[in-house]
Amino acid sequence: MTATDWRGGARATPQAATWPTGGAAVVAVLGGLLQAWALAPVPRAWAQVLGLGLLAALVWRGTGVRRHALLAWLHGTAALTGTFWWLFISMHRYGGLPAPLAGLAVLGLAGFLALYGALAVAAWTRWRSGRLVIDVAGWAALWLLVDLARAQWLTGFPWGAAGYAQIDGPLAVLAPWVGVYGMGAVAAALAGLGAAWCLSPGRALAVRLLPVPVLLAGLAWTPPAGSGGDFTRPTRTLSVTLLQGNVPQNEKFDPAQIEAGLIWHAEALSRVDTDLVVTPETAIPLLPEQLPDGYWAGLQRRFGQGRGAALIGLPLGSFERGYTNSVLGLQAAAPAYRYDKHHLVPFGEFIPWGFRWFVDLMAIPLGDFSRGPLAAPTFDVRGERIAPNICYEDLFGEEIAAGFTDAARAPTVLANVSNIGWFGRSVAVDQHLQISRLRALELQRPMLRSTNTGATVIIDHLGRVTHQLAPHTRGVLVGEVQGRSGVTPYAWWAGRWRLWPLWGLGGAGALCMALAARRRRA
Structure with a gap:
């Protein structure tokens, strides 16, 4: 034949x-x-x-x-x-x-x-x-x-x-x-x-x-x-500060080193003079009640009285209620904002059925988290709607697009907080940067990336890096980001029907x- x-x-x-x-x-x-x-x-x-x-x-x-x-x-x-x-x-x-x-x-x-x-x-x-x-x-x-x-x-x-x-x-x-x-x-x-x-x-x-x-x-x-095609139009411009603590992963949960990291982040947050400051994922690696006396209350006072706002990465919860990988938002004249990570990392943040034995072989703390909602509310700062996502979540553009079904309440700025310190000085930093750039281009929204070891950057709505810190260094990135309104064809159909x-x-x-x-x- x-x-x-x-x-x-x-x-x-x-x-x-x-x-x-x-x-x-x-x-x-x-x-x-x-x-x-x-x-x-x-x-x-x-x-x-x-x-x-x-x-x-x-x-x-x-x-x-x-x-x-x-x-x-x-x-x-x-x-x-x-x-x-x-x-x-x-x-x-x-x-x-x-x-x-x-x-x-x-x-x-x-x-x-x-x-x-x-x-x-x-x-x-x-x-x-x-x-x-x-x-x-x-x-x-x-x-x-x-x-x-x-x-x-x-x-x-x-x-x-x-x-x-x-x-x-x-x-x-x-x-x-x-x-x-x-x-x-x-x-x-x-x-x-x-x-x-x-x-x-x-x-x-x-x-x-x-x-x-x-x-x-x-x-x-x-x-x-x-x-x-440009499907969006400019809104306001925000001045922003992004922190990169560069805390080695083997020291992040070491009690002897936690205090130094807490002090650096607190001092950096206290010096901020921009509309918004964003910290990396779990920049504060302790639950609020585990922090030194007055630490969290001091941050609340700082942003409750100042002109700026903050998105701070930290774990929340308890052994009884379960833990979440979260971001808390603080600003004057507004209740505290909370975002809980929705799409969790297998083995790192939740344990697939039948693999408890594998996770027990590793010494990774807080290995089983609870999930947040899919389409969470935005954090509103000076009329701009900030939509956080945590680390691995920006691989899932269709899930971020779920927040775009109502164009009038769609995010105007995206903010990714990450900790790629788990993967050392590897190409993972560069790969994650390309992922974030493509999310920005798909949705035509600027992306703020505040990371522990890199890449800490500001990306515009066309996927171009406009401000960047050198990876694997401790530093503070100050710049401006212009919000965008409007919905791309991808955001329209992926927000409604996913993939x-x-x-x-x-x-x-x-x-x-x-x-x-x-x-x-x-």
Whole structure:
């Protein structure tokens, strides 16, 4: 039985599965590592497409469902391990987990998440038609489903989604329309299209390879800011202060070192002369009742009488009621504001069912928190509506968009408070910065980032860093941020329906490909 290829000729239907040769496996791993490198320390759109394109080239004209699935699994495991290898630091250096077990845990997580890609490539291999448009569209749809599965299944762990590599490339114009996962799907289509063209028969090798450098050069081009459309308008300008305490993680909960950190943050807060000051996540690592006498009351007096406002990160709760990872807002003539983290980090902030034994092996304090509401009220400062999110939460743009359903009460400024000190001097700092930049661009809202070790920055509504502190230093960043009103297309649909429209788009593409394959076999 034969099938028609995209040039109109005949190609053999894939026969018996064969396992990857050593060379193919090496190319798959290198392609995965290239995808990881594309994300940080600076985003490289061309490298992300090339990395996925290498996998596409391995499977586009080959045969064997199991062979292709294994190549995709190797590619995905390399990409994910190369992306979040720094989890080893948190588990081993700060959690006390033995190095071999910490290494296996990182590799195991990467290998498990890579199964999504392996299943997608296996399905594509079974359903491909040999027709360019159908196969490229199916490739993009299946990789969209892979990104969505990683983002939402089993509480979601979307760190390293392909679209983040596109934040400075031409696909960034799509961010306010389709978000990071839509950008990733278009990048996958480009990777598939490039592989199909390079492997097409009947053309000289030079002709087949010529478009590749042109495509990669085009992806290296940075379009003018706002090329995707500016859906917002300016509101007021606030003067802001962002603190970066640079407290080493191994000292953060050490009783002998807590006092020094408390003193530095209190002194920095007392000297503030701006509209708003923001501290990092758990800048105060103790419950209010555990603080030295007069400490919390002094902060309340300071901001209850002054002109400025403060967002201060600290844990709240008790053993009986449960703990929350929270931000408290203080300002004159207003009740205290409270934001509780909604999307918790597995193992770090809550313990998945059946994994208590694993967490018990680590010495990480406060490992089981309670959740806050999804769409929390904003903290209003001088007419601007500040929407906090805590660390890991800014990976979930659809959850932040839940606050945009009422345009009249939508946030005008986003504020992320983080502590990446768990991951040492690693690329996690740079990766998280690109994530925040893309959230700002999707929603077209400025983002304030106050972090313990970096990156402490002010990002404008088009995803550009306007003010920045050097990471891994103690300092105070003073600047201005301009609020924005208005709603992007992404904020409109994601706020109402979360990621279901993309699930529908990816599912429809995969279903059409499967039905076409079934008709061919009939």
